[in-house]
Amino acid sequence: MNISFIGLGNMGLPMAKNLIDAQFNVTGSDLSPSALEALKSYGGTVAQDHQQLIQNADVIITMLPSSESVKSFYLGELGILKSLKSGTLIIDCSSISASVSREVASVAQNLGIDVVDAPVSGGIMAAQAGTLTFMVGGTEAQFKQAHPLLEKMGKNIFHAGASGSGQIAKACNNMLLAINMIGTSEALNLAMQHGLDPKVISEIIQNSTGANWCIEKYNPVPDVLENVPSTQGYVAGFMTDLMLKDLGLSMEAAAEVKSPVLLGALARNIYTLHSQNGHGKADFSSIFNLISKV
Numbered sequence: 180m181n182i183s184f185i186g187l188g189n190m191g192l193p194m195a196k197n198l199i200d201a202q203f204n205v206t207g208s209d210l211s212p213s214a215l216e217a218l219k220s221y222g223g224t225v226a227q228d229h230q231q232l233i234q235n236a237d238v239i240i241t242m243l244p245s246s247e248s249v250k251s252f253y254l255g256e257l258g259i260l261k262s263l264k265s266g267t268l269i270i271d272c273s274s275i276s277a278s279v280s281r282e283v284a285s286v287a288q289n290l291g292i293d294v295v296d297a298p299v300s301g302g303i304m305a306a307q308a309g310t311l312t313f314m315v316g317g318t319e320a321q322f323k324q325a326h327p328l329l330e331k332m333g334k335n336i337f338h339a340g341a342s343g344s345g346q347i348a349k350a351c352n353n354m355l356l357a358i359n360m361i362g363t364s365e366a367l368n369l370a371m372q373h374g375l376d377p378k379v380i381s382e383i384i385q386n387s388t389g390a391n392w393c394i395e396k397y398n399p400v401p402d403v404l405e406n407v408p409s410t411q412g413y414v415a416g417f418m419t420d421l422m423l424k425d426l427g428l429s430m431e432a433a434a435e436v437k438s439p440v441l442l443g444a445l446a447r448n449i450y451t452l453h454s455q456n457g458h459g460k461a462d463f464s465s466i467f468n469l470i471s472k473v
Contacts, residue, residue, distance in 0.1 A: 180203055180204065180237050180238065181203075181204045181206070181235045181236055181237050181238070182198055182203050182204065182205045182206070182236065182237070182238045182239075182240060182328070183205075183206045183207070183208070183226065183232040183233070183236040183238070183239050183240070184198070184205055184206070184207045184208070184223075184240045184241075184242075185207070185208045185209070185232065185239070185240070185241045185242070185243065185252065186208075186209060186241055186242035186243045186244075186273070187207050187208075187209035187211065187214040187215065187217070187218055187242075188209070188211075188214065188242065188244075189303050189306075189415070190242055190272075190299065190303065190306045191209070191214075191242035191272075192209075192214055192217055192218065193303070193306040193307040194240075194242065194272070194306050194311070194332045195207055195218060195221070195223060195240075196218075196221045196223075197309045197331055197332050198328070198331055198332065199221050199222045199223050200221075200331075201331040203328075203331075204224070205218070205222075205223040205224070206223065206224040206225070206226050206231065206232060206235075206236070207223050207224070207225060207226065208225075208226045208232055229257070229259055229262075232259065233259055233262050233263060236263070236267060237267065237268065238267070238268045238269075238270065238328065239259070239263070239267060239268070239269045239270070240269075240270045240271075240272060240328075241269070241270075241271045241272065241273055242272045242273055243271075243273040243275075244273070245273075245275065245424075246275040246276040246279040248273075249271060249273050249275050249279060249280075249283065250279050250282070250283070253269075253283050253286075253287075254282070254283060254286060260283070260286060260287055260290065260292065261290065263290070263292055265290065265291030265292065266291060266292070266293075267292050267293070268292075268293045268294075268295075268321075268324055268325060269283075269287060269292060269293065269294040269295070270295055270297050270325050270328065270329070271283070271294065271295070271296050271297065272297050272298060272299055272313075273298065274298045274346070274349055274350075274353075274424070274425055274428065275296075275298075275346060275428070276346065276428060276431055277296075277316075277343035277344075277346040277347050277350075277432060277435075278343070278435070280294075280296040280316060280342060280343045280345070280346050281342050281343040284296070284317070284342040284343075285342075293317070293320075293321045293324060294317065294321070294342070295315050295316060295317035295321050295322065295324075295325045295342075295345070296315070296316040296317070296342065296343060296344075296345040296346050297313045297314065297315045297316075297325065297329060297345055298313075298314055298345050298346055298348075298349035299311045299312065299313055299314075299333065299349075300312040300314070300349065300352055300353075301333075302416060302417050303415060303416065303417075304406075305333075305334075306332070309331065309332055309333065309334070310333065310334040310335075311332055311333035311334065311335075312333060312334070312335040312336075312337070313329045313332075313333045313335070313336045313337065313345075314337055314339045314344075314345040314346075314348035314349050314352070315329070315336065315337060315338050315339060315344075315345045316339055316340060316341060316342050316343050316344035316345035316346060316347075316348075317338075317341070317342055317345075318341070318342075319338065322338040346428070346432075347432055349425070349428075350425060350428045350429040350431075350432045351429065351432075353422065353425040353426070353429065354425070354426060354429035354440065354443040354446065356392075356393075356422075357422055357425075357426055357443075357446040357447075357450060357463070358442045358443065358446045359391050359392070359393050360393050360397075360399060360463060360464060360466055361446055361449055361466055361470070363391060363393040363394055363398075363399060364399050364464075364466055364467040364470045364471070365470055366380075366384065366389065367380060367381065367398075367399065367400050367467070368467065368470050368471045371400070371471070377398075377400040377402075377403050378403050381394050381398055381400070381403050393464070397409075397464055398464075399464040399465070399466065399467035400467060407464070408462035408464055408465075409462070409464050409465070409467065413458075413461040413462040413464065413465035413468075414461070414462070415462065416462035416463070416464065417462060417463050418459065418460055418461065418462065418463065419450060419453055419454050419458050419459050419460070419461055419462070419463050419465065419466070420454055420459040420460065421463070422450055422463040423447065423450045423451060423454055423459070426443065426446060426447040426450060427447065429443055429447075430443065430444065430447060449466065449469070450463070450466065452469065453465070453466055453469045456469070
């Protein structure tokens with residue numbers, strides 16, 4: 180099977196590597212020369228132009244930064260959708276607007292092309308380990324078609340529903356994650372201001388009714404856990420600006436159906452402030468520094 184992978188960033192490159200390791204033929208495209216060199220070193224092929232991406236591709240996988248970039252890549256003036264052969268499978272792993280996912284899928288359906296939206300959760304470490312969570316939107320048949328590829332890159336693969344449902348699931352998950360991280364940071368900071376050891380209060384919470392993923396797996400206080408961004412100067416991980424983007428998508432999804440998201444909107448405002456203060460490139464757990472005023 181020939182796979183064209185577009186978008187070899189912090190997430191896309193290790194995902195492509197896992198497909199290469201699983202003996203798929205992967206041709207890649209990215210604006211970063213270093214990412215392309217890395218792909219070649221893993222055994223992949225670098226596409227010289229869009230034609231090379233299209234000509235032998237059985238599957239197109241995209242991991243692009245925005246709704247606009249996905250729409251341009253597939254539907255724009257130079258978009259590739261109209262040039263793909265009937266029967267091609269598109270797996271879009273970008274985190275974008277559900278409405279754009281539905282638009283791409285609708286146009287593709289008329290061309291005999293299958294599209295699933297399959298945004299991911301888990302971060303860079305999960306991408307490297309092949310343990311990502313995929314939230315997939317599309318028909319049952321399309322989900323089954325994509326599953327053998329997704330399982331080479333992820334551990335938890337869910338069929339969320341019809342086209343666009345993967346994007347809605349991702350928006351809901353990350354909105355809750357942002358709220359949880361802010362609440363966790365507030366609780367830990369309060370305990371520390373009263374003199375409690377952050378490791379002790381983290382253990383107490385994790386074994387009580389406040390237990391959550393942020394406390395156990397991604398603690399925002401430095402040196403509570405090893406190998407998490409907070410202990411490494413909040414470098415890498417999931418950037419504040421990416422969380423802010425996903426919170427924008429959750430607000431868009433809420434507006435579409437007039438659903439109240441009071442804490443989600445507040446979380447977006449808090450992360451906006453954090454980004455405006457110069458921390459957009461820092462991991463989103465660095466919100467602890469805004470709350471503790473470090």
